[in-house]
Amino acid sequence: MNLIASPEISFEEAIDLTAQFINTIPELSDSEKSSIVSALVLTENGARGFFVTYLTSENEVIDRTDLSIIEGLKKSPEIVSELLVKNVAMSTAMGITHTRNNNLEMAQKSARVTQRSLNFIQQLSLAEISIKIQQLISSIECKEGLYQQFLTKWGYDEEQKQAIIDIFNK
Structure with missing residues (x-):
């Protein structure tokens, strides 16, 4: 190729x-x-x-x-870490949205993306990823910070934000 x-x-x-x-x-x-x-x-x-x-x-x-x-x-640790952290957040939040809408097939697909992203995060073991996870969690908890614009753009509610924190703290 x-x-x-x-x-x-x-x-x-x-x-x-x-x-x-x-x-x-x-x-x-x-x-x-x-x-x-x-x-x-x-x-x-x-x-x-x-x-x-x-x-x-x-x-x-x-x-x-x-x-x-x-x-x-x-x-490309900077680009990769940023996108993986956001992929976990987005697929976790969308899983909740799909479940609320009784679209279990799409909820399962979102869960698969979350798991695949987490697998990459674990295998890569990059310091940049740990930093970005902490920055995202901080933005959720403090309602300001580096990821606040991202969170606002996608309009995540409190349940979705808590699920994002929980998935990273497993």
């Missing part, structure tokens, strides 16, 4: 490339997997496209630990 890392990669291109990547994972060497993932997560658009596709994929290959993918993610 030929992937050229470009600062101009669009979100849509990253989604397409990630879908291709997922379908070819079994055929790729560890160094190819690491290099493709690191190229994708060099930019925010690339990383967003990677995570939205990878974390929601129905392909069972996603749920197998692949250290070469972890190594690729480690190449």
